[in-house]
Amino acid sequence: MIKVSGLRKSFRGQPVLRGVDLEVPDGSITIIIGRSGGGKSVFLKHLLGLLHPDSGRIEVDGVDVTGLRGRALDEVRKRYGVVFQGGALFDSMTCQENVAFPLREKLRLTAAEIARRTDAALDQVGLAGVGDKYPEEVSGGMRKRVAIARALATEPEIVFFDEPTTGLDPVLVNTIHHLILDLHRRLRFTALMVSHEIPEIFEIADRVGMLHDGRILEVGPPATIQSSQNETVRQFIRGEPDTRA
Amino acid sequence: MTEPPIAPVLRPFEGLGRWVIAIVESLGRFGAFFVQALTAAVTPPFKLWPLMGRINYIGFRSLLIILLTGAFTGMVLGLQIFFTLSRFGSEAFLGPAVALTIIRELGPVLSALMVTGRAGSALTAELGIMRITEQIDALTVMALSPMRYLVAPSLLAGLITFPLMTALFDVIGIFGGYLVGVQLLGLSEGTYFGEMQNFVDMGDIMTGFWKSISFGILVTWVCTYKGFHVSRGAEGVAQATTQAVVLSSVLILVWDYFLGSVLP
Numbered sequence: 001m002i003k004v005s006g007l008r009k010s011f012r013g014q015p016v017l018r019g020v021d022l023e024v025p026d027g028s029i030t031i032i033i034g035r036s037g038g039g040k041s042v043f044l045k046h047l048l049g050l051l052h053p054d055s056g057r058i059e060v061d062g063v064d065v066t067g068l069r070g071r072a073l074d075e076v077r078k079r080y081g082v083v084f085q086g087g088a089l090f091d092s093m094t095c096q097e098n099v100a101f102p103l104r105e106k107l108r109l110t111a112a113e114i115a116r117r118t119d120a121a122l123d124q125v126g127l128a129g130v131g132d133k134y135p136e137e138v139s140g141g142m143r144k145r146v147a148i149a150r151a152l153a154t155e156p157e158i159v160f161f162d163e164p165t166t167g168l169d170p171v172l173v174n175t176i177h178h179l180i181l182d183l184h185r186r187l188r189f190t191a192l193m194v195s196h197e198i199p200e201i202f203e204i205a206d207r208v209g210m211l212h213d214g215r216i217l218e219v220g221p222p223a224t225i226q227s228s229q230n231e232t233v234r235q236f237i238r239g240e241p242d243t244r245a
Numbered sequence: 246m247t248e249p250p251i252a253p254v255l256r257p258f259e260g261l262g263r264w265v266i267a268i269v270e271s272l273g274r275f276g277a278f279f280v281q282a283l284t285a286a287v288t289p290p291f292k293l294w295p296l297m298g299r300i301n302y303i304g305f306r307s308l309l310i311i312l313l314t315g316a317f318t319g320m321v322l323g324l325q326i327f328f329t330l331s332r333f334g335s336e337a338f339l340g341p342a343v344a345l346t347i348i349r350e351l352g353p354v355l356s357a358l359m360v361t362g363r364a365g366s367a368l369t370a371e372l373g374i375m376r377i378t379e380q381i382d383a384l385t386v387m388a389l390s391p392m393r394y395l396v397a398p399s400l401l402a403g404l405i406t407f408p409l410m411t412a413l414f415d416v417i418g419i420f421g422g423y424l425v426g427v428q429l430l431g432l433s434e435g436t437y438f439g440e441m442q443n444f445v446d447m448g449d450i451m452t453g454f455w456k457s458i459s460f461g462i463l464v465t466w467v468c469t470y471k472g473f474h475v476s477r478g479a480e481g482v483a484q485a486t487t488q489a490v491v492l493s494s495v496l497i498l499v500w501d502y503f504l505g506s507v508l509p
Contacts, residue, residue, distance in 0.1 A: 048386050074388035088383035102387050 007056035018214030081156035096131030304406030319421020372472025407461030
C-alpha cells in the first residue's frame with residue numbers, strides 16, 4: 001500500500017501541494033483527477049522521488065521513502081513501472097529496444113530471455129511485429145502502448161500512469177483504458193493514475209480522488225465520487241465552466 | 246517570523262548580495278554535477294557501448310571539420326609567417342614557427358572551438374530534448390543513473406577524442422604550412438622540417454596535450470550541464486545550446502591563457 005500524509009510543496013513561496021493525504025490500496029487502480037495546474041503531476045513526481053516535499057510523508061508498504069536518496073531510493077524504484085504523459089520513449093532506440101532496455105539494464109537475463117520477454121510485452125499491448133520501428137515512425141496511440149509495454153516488461157508491483165491518454169482521440173482513449181484494465185486483471189499490479197478523462201476513468205477505477213487546490217478534496221469508489229455533494233467535485237465531473245477562471 | 250524591512254539606502258547591497266549568492270549556488274551546482282559525473286565515470290558498472298557511441302559522435306564525426314580547419318590554418322600560417330620572416334631574412338625558421346604556433350596554441354584551441362560548435366552544441370540540444378520529453382526522468386525512475394548513461398560517457402569521450410583530434414589538427418596544420426612554404430614559396434624541404442626538429446621539443450607537445458585534455462573535459466562538462474538542466478521547452482533548449490557554446494568558447498580561451506602562463 002502507498003500511504004501519503006500531509007504532503008506539502010511550495011515553489012518560490014507559491015504553495016502547490018497544501019497537505020495531500022491519500023491511501024492507495026494494494027492491487028487497486030486509483031485515479032487522481034483534477035483541473036490542469038492543480039498539482040497532479042507535482043504530486044506524482046513526489047511519489048516517484050523526482051521531487052522532495054517540504055513536509056509530509058510517503059510510505060510504501062509501511063516504509064517511509066520520503067527522505068530516501070541515491071541507492072536506497074533506487075531500490076524502491078526497482079518495484080515501479082512508469083508511463084509518462086508523452087511516453088518518454090528513448091528516440092535513439094527502436095520500440096523493441098525501448099522495451100528491452102530496462103530488462104537488459106535492470107535484470108540479469110540472457111539475450112534469449114530478454115528477446116522472449118520483449119516480444120511478449122509488445123504482444124500483450126497488441127504491437128507484435130512493429131518493434132523495429134522508431135518511436136517517431138509510429139502513431140501517438142502506438143507510442144503510448146509501447147510506453148505501457150516498457151513500464152510493464154519488468155513486471156513491477158506498482159505502476160504509475162501520468163495522463164496516459166492525453167492527446168488521443170476518444171476511441172484510442174477507450175482502447176488504452178481497456179488495455180490498462182485488461183493488463184491489471186492479468187498482472188495484478190497496484191496502479192496510480194493521474195488523468196482528467198471524465199467520465200471514461202470511472203469505468204476502470206477502483207478508487208477516484210479529486211485533487212484540488214493542493215489537497216485531496218474527496219476520495220472513494222467511482223460511484224461515490226460521481227454522486228458527490230461537493231460543489232467543486234460536481235463542477236469538475238460535469239465539466240461546468242468556471243466563471244472565476 | 247518576517248524579516249525587518251531594509252533601509253532604502255541598503256537595497257542596492259541587498260540586490261548585490263542576492264546576485265552573489267545566486268552565482269555561488271550556481272557554481273556549486275556546476276561543481277557538484279562534475280563530481281557526480283566523474284564518480285559515475287570511474288565506478289562500475291562501466292557502460293562501454295554508450296562510450297563508443299559518444300566517441301563516434303564527438304570524435305569521428307568531427308574529423309572532416311578538423312581536417313579542413315587544420316589544413317587551412319597551417320596554410321595561412323605558412324603564408325603569413327613566411328612573408329614576416331622574409332623581412333628579416335629568416336625564412337629558414339618557418340618550420341619551427343608554424344609548428345610551435347600550432348602545437349602549443351592553435352591546435353588545441355581551434356580544434357576545441359570547432360568541436361564545441363559541431364558536437365558540443367548537439368550534445369546540449371540532445372540532452373535538453375531528452376530532459377523536456379522526460380526521457381531523463383524515465384531513466385531515473387527505472388533506477389538507472391542518467392549520469393552513468395548520458396553524462397559520464399560524454400566526459401570520457403571528450404577526454405579521449407580531444408587529444409587525438411588535436412594531434413590530427415597539428416599534423417595536418419604542419420603539412421598545410423609545408424604546402425605553402427615549401428611547395429608554393431620555394432623554401433627547401435630539409436630546412437622546413439630540419440629546423441622544426443631543432444626547435445620543437447617534447448615539452449611543447451606536452452603543453453598542447455595537456456591543453457587538449459583539459460579542453461575535452463571543459464567542453465563536455467559545460468555542454469552536458471547546460472543540456473541536463475534545460476527547462477521551459479523548445480525555447481529553453483535553444484537558450485541552453487547558445488549558452489553552452491558561448492560559455493565553452495570563452496572558457497577555452499580563458500583557460501588557454503591560464504595554462505599558457507603556467508605550463509613550460
